[in-house]
Amino acid sequence: MIRPITKEALELIEHFEGFYPKPYLDPVSIPTIGVGSISYEDGRKVKLTDPPITRERAQELLIFELAEKADTIHKFLQRSAVLLSDQQYSALVSFAYNCGCGPIIDSGRSLHEAVKSDNPIKIADALLLYNKGTKKFGPFKRVVELPGLTRRRKAERFLFLNGVNNFYEGKAV
Numbered sequence: 001m002i003r004p005i006t007k008e009a010l011e012l013i014e015h016f017e018g019f020y021p022k023p024y025l026d027p028v029s030i031p032t033i034g035v036g037s038i039s040y041e042d043g044r045k046v047k048l049t050d051p052p053i054t055r056e057r058a059q060e061l062l063i064f065e066l067a068e069k070a071d072t073i074h075k076f077l078q079r080s081a082v083l084l085s086d087q088q089y090s091a092l093v094s095f096a097y098n099c100g101c102g103p104i105i106d107s108g109r110s111l112h113e114a115v116k117s118d119n120p121i122k123i124a125d126a127l128l129l130y131n132k133g134t135k136k137f138g139p140f141k142r143v144v145e146l147p148g149l150t151r152r153r154k155a156e157r158f159l160f161l162n163g164v165n166n167f168y169e170g171k172a173v
Contacts, residue, residue: 002074005066008159009090013062013097016152021052027146028133034058036097037065069096076105082118087163091127091156098152099130124157 017036023046026032031046035058039045053061070093077084084092092104092115103111114126131149134141 002071003086003089005070005090005093006086006163008087008163009094010066012152012155012159013066013094016098016148016155019055019058021054021058023048023050027148028135033061035062037061039065066093066097069093069101072096072101073104076101077115080116082115085163088120088123088160091160092123094156094159095127095130095153098149103130120161124160127157127160128153 014035019035020033023031023033025048026036026038030038031048031050032038033046033050034053037046037058040061041064070089073089073092073096077089095111096104103109104115106112110129111123111126114122117123128150131145131153132143133146133149134143
């Protein structure tokens with residue numbers, strides 16, 4: 001990992017992802033295991049038929065995936081000449097762990113444009129836009145707000161602006 005993430009960001013990720021030794025479907029039906037992992041180091045996607053893993057294995061997968069996300073974001077920030085504090089960078093890595101790096105590095109996306117603006121309030125507010133997922137309702141798919149994502153985005157925004165977590169006791173600011 002080029003630039004490590006803060007302890008607070010790691011705690012935020014672990015809080016919202018939880019630990020699940022057996023594969024399960026996340027809120028948008030993606031097979032997931034451990035602490036929010038959707039693939040293994042060799043690129044294979046998690047399948048619901050995969051065997052359970054230990055907490056230690058879940059941590060290995062988490063650290064591997066965080067390193068990939070952190071490196072991608074670090075390189076993008078360097079190319080873009082955007083300077084972020086450790087807490088701000090870590091909040092973006094937490095976001096990327098959940099949503100992927102695309103919203104940060106792909107041109108034309110709200111969060112990308114906010115990061116390129118180098119305005120901390122715009123960046124923090126743009127995080128809040130990514131609280132929806134596509135859910136199936138019978139034969140139909142619909143984009144809906146997911147309350148868990150709303151809480152997580154608020155916690156990431158708070159971490160981005162303040163460098164501390166505020167998600168304990170089941171509520172995020």
